[in-house]
Amino acid sequence: MRHMSTDPNLLDDLIARGLMQDTTDLEALAQRLKEGPISVYCGFDPTAQSLHVGNLIGLLTLARFQRAGHRPLPLAGGATGMIGDPSGKSSERNLLDDDALAANLAGIVPILRQFVDFEADENPAKLLDNRAWTISVSILDFLRDVGKHVTVNQMVAKESVKNRMEGADGISFTEFSYMLLQANDFAWLFENEGVEMQIGGSDQWGNISLGVDLVRRRTGGKAHALTWPLLVRKDGTKYGKTAGGETLWLDAAMMSPYRFYQTWMQSEDDELRKLLLWLTFLSIDEVDAVVAEHAEAPHVRLGQKRLAKEITSLVHGVDAASGAIEASEAVFGGAPVEALSAMTFEILADELPTTNVDRSRLDVDDNLVSLLVEGGVAKSKSEAGRLLDQNGISFNDTKISSETVATRADLQHDRFLLIRKGKKSMFLLDFGGPS
RNA sequence: GGGUCGGUGCCCGAGUGGCCAAAGGGAGCGGACUGUAAAUCCGCCGGCAUCGCCUACGUAGGUUCAAAUCCUACCCGGCCCA
Numbered sequence: 001m002r003h004m005s006t007d008p009n010l011l012d013d014l015i016a017r018g019l020m021q022d023t024t025d026l027e028a029l030a031q032r033l034k035e036g037p038i039s040v041y042c043g044f045d046p047t048a049q050s051l052h053v054g055n056l057i058g059l060l061t062l063a064r065f066q067r068a069g070h071r072p073l074p075l076a077g078g079a080t081g082m083i084g085d086p087s088g089k090s091s092e093r094n095l096l097d098d099d100a101l102a103a104n105l106a107g108i109v110p111i112l113r114q115f116v117d118f119e120a121d122e123n124p125a126k127l128l129d130n131r132a133w134t135i136s137v138s139i140l141d142f143l144r145d146v147g148k149h150v151t152v153n154q155m156v157a158k159e160s161v162k163n164r165m166e167g168a169d170g171i172s173f174t175e176f177s178y179m180l181l182q183a184n185d186f187a188w189l190f191e192n193e194g195v196e197m198q199i200g201g202s203d204q205w206g207n208i209s210l211g212v213d214l215v216r217r218r219t220g221g222k223a224h225a226l227t228w229p230l231l232v233r234k235d236g237t238k239y240g241k242t243a244g245g246e247t248l249w250l251d252a253a254m255m256s257p258y259r260f261y262q263t264w265m266q267s268e269d270d271e272l273r274k275l276l277l278w279l280t281f282l283s284i285d286e287v288d289a290v291v292a293e294h295a296e297a298p299h300v301r302l303g304q305k306r307l308a309k310e311i312t313s314l315v316h317g318v319d320a321a322s323g324a325i326e327a328s329e330a331v332f333g334g335a336p337v338e339a340l341s342a343m344t345f346e347i348l349a350d351e352l353p354t355t356n357v358d359r360s361r362l363d364v365d366d367n368l369v370s371l372l373v374e375g376g377v378a379k380s381k382s383e384a385g386r387l388l389d390q391n392g393i394s395f396n397d398t399k400i401s402s403e404t405v406a407t408r409a410d411l412q413h414d415r416f417l418l419i420r421k422g423k424k425s426m427f428l429l430d431f432g433g434p435s
Numbered sequence: 436g437g438g439u440c441g442g443u444g445c446c447c448g449a450g451u452g453g454c455c456a457a458a459g460g461g462a463g464c465g466g467a468c469u470g471u472a473a474a475u476c477c478g479c480c481g482g483c484a485u486c487g488c489c490u491a492c493g494u495a496g497g498u499u500c501a502a503a504u505c506c507u508a509c510c511c512g513g514c515c516c517a
Contacts, residue, residue, distance in 0.1 A: 262471080265471065266471060267472090297470095298470065304472085380481090380482065380483090382482060382485075383464085386480080387479095389465090389478095389479090390466060390479065392464080422466090424471055
C-alpha cells in the first residue's frame with residue numbers, strides 16, 4: 001500500500017484490446033492490482049541474437065504494466081534457452097555454449113531497453129536470467145523441490161503434451177521436463193524476487209499455470225497469470241515472417257527499419273484495428289478514430305501509415321522511423337526520382353539493398369543482366385532475362401528492356417541508380433562519386 | 436532382426452525405359468486492374484544472355500542406342516511381424 005499510483009484501468013484496457021486469453025482468477029487478480037504495484041515477469045528465450053515480432057506483444061504488455069505503475073521483469077531464459085525446444089525432428093540441440101548465449105543476450109538486451117525502463121525511480125524494470133538459480137540445482141534437489149509437487153497425470157493432461165503424445169513424433173523427456181523448469185522459475189521468483197505474476201502468449205498457458213500451481217503447493221502463496229492470444233494473420237499463419245519467408249527481426253542489423261516499416265505498410269485493412277490495439281500504445285479511442293478515418297478513404301492508407309510509424313518508432317526509435325518514412329515517401333510517394341535530393345539518396349542507401357559497383361561498368365554494352373544479378377535484383381541471369389521480358393524492371397522511373405545499357409546518364413547525382421523490380425522491390429546501385 | 440511399401444523440383448504430388456526439365460496443386464515472382472489492399476485475369480517459375488547445351492528425380496555403381504523409370508549395393512522414412 002506504499003504507492004497508490006497504479007492505473008486502475010489496466011485490466012479493463014487489456015480486455016478491451018482483446019489481449020486477454022486466459023487468466024487465473026480474474027477477480028482476485030483485479031483485487032491484487034488494486035492494492036498496489038505488482039512484480040510481473042515474462043520470458044524471452046535467447047535462441048537468436050535478436051527478438052522478432054512474435055515477442056512484440058510480450059514486450060508491449062510488460063511496458064503496459066510498467067506504465068500502469070507495476071514492476072516489469074523480462075526474463076532472458078539462459079537456462080531454458082540453453083536446453084532449447086527439442087521439437088524439431090533433427091538431433092536434439094546441445095546446450096548453447098556460454099559465448100553464444102552471451103552474444104544472444106547482448107543482442108536482446110538493447111531491444112528490451114527500448115520497451116521497458118530500467119532506470120525508473122519507482123518501478124524500474126529488472127533483467128532476469130534463470131540460469132542464475134538453475135545452474136547449480138542438483139537433480140536430487142530438483143526432484144524433491146519441484147518434481148515432488150507435480151503429478152505426471154497433471155503434466156500429461158496439458159494440451160501441448162497431449163498433442164505430442166498422440167502425434168507420430170512423440171515427445172522427448174527433455175521437452176516433457178521443460179515445463180518443470182519454467183514452473184520452477186516462477187516459484188523461485190515468487191519466493192526470492194516477490195514476483196507474483198507471469199504473463200505470456202496463450203501457447204505458454206500450460207507452463208505458466210503449472211508454475212502457479214507449484215507456487216501454491218510449495219509456499220501456499222497465490223500467484224497470478226495472464227496470457228494473450230497469439231498474433232496470427234487472417235489465414236491463421238503466424239506473424240513472425242514476411243510473405244517472402246523473411247523473419248521479422250527487431251534488430252536493425254538483421255532487418256532494416258525500412259523493410260520493417262514496409263512490412264507493416266502492407267498490412268490488410270481488416271487487420272488494422274487489431275494490430276493497432278495489440279502493437280501500439282495508442283488508446284482505444286485513438287485507435288478507433290484512426291480506423292474510422294481510414295475507412296473514409298482507404299486508398300490513402302492512413303491506417304497503415306499510422307501503424308507502421310508507431311511500431312517502427314517503438315522498435316527502432318523515432319529517428320530511424322523517420323528515415324524509413326522518408327525513404328518510403330521517396331520511392332512510393334509519387335515524386336519523380338530525378339527530384340530526390342542527394343541527401344534522400346544517402347538515406348535510401350541505408351534503407352534499400354545497396355550494392356557498390358565500379359564506374360567502369362557503365363556505358364559498356366551488355367552490362368545490364370550482370371548488373372541486375374550483382375545488385376541482387378535477380379538471383380540468376382536467367383531470372384534477370386525473364387524479368388526484363390516481363391517488363392518488370394525500371395531504372396529510376398522508366399521501364400527498361402533487355403537492350404538497355406546502363407549509362408552514366410542514368411545516374412542520379414552522378415552516383416546512384418535506383419532499380420525497381422515490380423512495384424514494391426527497390427534496389428540501389430552505388431557507383432561512387434566521380435573520381 | 437524379418438517382411439513390405441516408399442524416398443521426385445521451395446512444399447504437396449503424378450509419372451514405372453524414349454513424346455521428361457519432368458502432369459497437377461500450393462507457395463513465390465512479373466504484368467493488367469488497384470490503394471504499396473483484397474478479389475480476379477494473364478504470364479513466368481533449374482542453369483547457361485536460352486530454339487541448343489549442361490545439371491537434376493535418396494547415394495554409388497551397372498544394364499541399354501536411350502533410365503526418374505530396369506538391376507546391384509548402401510543410406511533414410513512409413514507400416515506389419517519378432
